[in-house]
Amino acid sequence: MLLSLVSVQILSAAEKPNILFIFSDDWGWEDLSCHGHPYIKTPNIDRLAAEGTDFYRFTVASGVCSPSRTAVVTGQFPARFSIDGHFAWVPSNAKRGMPDWLSPKSPMLQRMLQKAGYRTAHFGKWHLANNMIPDSPLPSEYGYDEYGAFNCAGEQMPYHEDSMHCIKFIEKSVAEDKPFFVNLWIHEPHTPFHTQPKYQWRFRDLPEDDNIYASVLSHADDRIGEVLDALDRLKVTDNTLVIFSSDNGPARASKPGTLELKYDTATGAGWGLNGAKGITGGRKGYKATVFEGGICVPFIARWPKKIASGKINKVSPISAVDLLPTFCALAGAEYPAGYKPDGVVQVKALLGQDRNTERTKPLFWKMPVKVNSDKIGGFHWVTYATMNKKWKLLANHDLTHFELYDIVADPMESTDLKKQKPEVVKELITSIKGWQQTLPKEPTGDVFSTLRNQK
Template sequence: MKQTIKRMVWASAMLASAWAADGAMQPNIIFIFADDWGYGDFGKHGSSFCKTPNLDRMAEEGIDFANFTVNSPVCSPSRVAVMTGQFPARHSIHQHFQSVKAHIKRGMADWLDPQAPMLPRMLKEAGYATGHFGKWHLGSVADSPTEEAYGYDRFATFNGSGKNEIPKGGLSSVDHAERFIRDFKDRPFFVNLWLHEVHTPHFPQERFMEKFKHLGEAEQVYAAVIAEGDEAVGRVFKLLKELDLDETTLVVFSTDNGPEHSDENKDHKEKGLGKFYSVGETGGLKGEKRSLFSGGIRVPFLVRWPGVVPQGKTDTTSVITAVDLLPTFLEVAGVPLPQGYRPDGQSVFAAFKGEPFARTKPIYWEWRGGANEEYTWPSLGVRDGKWKLLVNKQTQQAELYDLENDWAEQNNVAAGFPEIVEQLTAQLDRWKNELPTEPSARCLSKARQKKN
């Protein structure tokens, strides 16, 4: 009898938490984050060899945003921005997580601080079931916190803590996500589905390889891997319709940075296929992964929510960035920002609904990954209004772009607008002065603390 009463109390609590502050039912939220896709890597954006029917359909049934950027040109800091709603440099995360030695060299933490503001925890406290499936890469050393420390009810990851790890050959990321959605279909849920595709090593499935056998070797492998990621998106939408959740679920698709570049070496230390097969397309944008130019940080961004998000629209004016996701998702859920929380982004829910949106906050970038490639020399960047400034103070380089008239960043206009260069340089200096000079002791491995 007592257990029955407990279950009734729990059910009543869950029902009450399913309603947003404005009295509307809290929607489900699914964020699909692919890996290393270029802006031009799906059909609607003009890919020359990839086929993405599910993503094309998602764009037709929602909004395709052309001015979305991530907040780093590489994986880990890009994901930190999504999780915290703050620029990754605020958390001393400047590159992808790897070895303690590399972290020390770059002045960065060994993992994302679980005590930092955290999107899944905020939604969990508002009554959402929270799940994370797929890539993690928010800590890479042996004593990194496990994923539940960040606010997840359930998770299955790779490049993570090793707890509930997704084994090769076992259930896929989307398999785990589907199971979670079925299990929590009767209450609001938040899902991070972070796909491996198309990061190296590549593991193309034979059925997709056969589909693209007419292509050259590298393009065949790449298109096959893209097709697998596209199929995962299609599976999510199929399940939502099966469970009658389609009209109560916001789905957002993006990718963590621009495409990897190909090289001539087919050898790879890991199993699978390496960079030779990385032939992603930027859609004509300058730069690629590891670059603060548009090809490294402007990526696909699709939003779909039947009845709320207009269908078949391409938005070329709304300036949106990854730190906007946290305040946007909270507004969607009817959840206020926590007291004292300082977001670097702003809610763009109005843009999701097809309404006019004017950005009021600047966007900042930092890159500490070296300048040994053609487009990797910028170490800092800022966008404010239509202007984007890229600088490297060590090499005394600076380039300025008018993004309203030069979307692909082809014309450096720094010489013609020295006052804008001076103004934005001063903004960058003020921003840098706000940042921590060293990582928090909470985010250092035991081995590193002993060295200190």
């Protein structure tokens, strides 16, 4: 029997669900065998879909990594923190008007859950700072009881050890009879592509670039399977909400090229971007855009006997900024004084009790691009976007060029309706201008590296 929102909120401490949030990196919507990929095999993620619900209308808060992750942990649009692009080395951050890290004083999902009695951990990619900024705060300063990470200051955890550490943390939490919240933020399929012979052998009949891409996803799927098996072994599967998603859409090289090795300071050597073969399921654009190919990503949720099994939800518009309020509602966690999420509680949608197709609270996106209206082309010209009710509007930096879609009836953004619906365009442009007024002009606080002072 499915729990109502009210009954979820009054669960006793012993009944609070564990939460395992698996966040992949650049995983395309169709890069799953359960989504029809022609050769990639993901049996463990497929298991989640078979035992849970597959939500087709989940969107992240950015087309790139760091702002997307900021939205998850804060429940607010990343532009509120002046985080519009990925955290890079200090000169690049300064040039783009960005901080050097997300402030540890920001509202944090994991801290709210800690106060509700949860043990919290983060394993895998960080990228709320950068490993090239040695004085950036460690993940332990953000409200995690334990962590192992890369793309952060300090020691870089080998990317493939994420599941091992995750399982050890879950075992410890179960032994202590404490509910747990774990971010399992896996590397794949971000570049460099780190191949292993075992996984390449599985796809030995494919061309080299397809073989590389399929093998790294298969490796990630196996590690996810290890964690799911541990939940079974520890007999906590039935009281654990597991979500699999991605921080943005798949990466693609700007033009065809040869496969080459590249080196990443956080994860080591592997194959470069010309091995990227991600598929968006027909959605426009890829990573670094806010067309649906860049922000509409896999979102599969399993919670046995609570979330319906083997179902597909093609209607509920869930956003990454909804995760914090939703997880807090499930955990009985309270917001800190003065905090207001940009998202909404989506427990009813998860439980199949609310299948509304339109959002009542608007979403906004901001990307670090500046393209004049006479230079518009491709998918990378959009600076601002908003979705309100059934409408999605995309606009360039000075709001002189825009496109309008009925995102409910036309999720592939195939028919631009700006000429047919000028009144809707005017309303949404006005809402973007109003949102702009709520954003900071520049980053503030203790979010700058001392490297900025060096000539």
